[in-house]
Amino acid sequence: xxxxxxxxxxxxxxxxxxxxxxxxxxxxxxxxxxxxxxxxxxxxxxxxxxxxxxxxxxxxxxxxxxxxxxxxxxxxxxxxxxxxxxxxxxxxx
Numbered sequence: 001x002x003x004x005x006x007x008x009x010x011x012x013x014x015x016x017x018x019x020x021x022x023x024x025x026x027x028x029x030x031x032x033x034x035x036x037x038x039x040x041x042x043x044x045x046x047x048x049x050x051x052x053x054x055x056x057x058x059x060x061x062x063x064x065x066x067x068x069x070x071x072x073x074x075x076x077x078x079x080x081x082x083x084x085x086x087x088x089x090x091x092x093x
Contacts, residue, residue, distance in 0.1 A: 047053050
């Protein structure tokens, strides 16, 4: 899939969201969650079937752990800062 296809699908989604912005779509969160889980599962299947990935686990294990921990910590810090900023902005209104 080319990058233009990805951008096109994203633009189509934005357009659909804009057109249906006044319509309550209650089921969309469940659909999104299902497809995220499906994508994660299929990514795991693809990684598990790749012999190079499986053989390199012992070598990339610690690096992956450090990168993952740093990404999670960074996300938590940014989320906390954003939460505090939004709470502060709401109180000032």
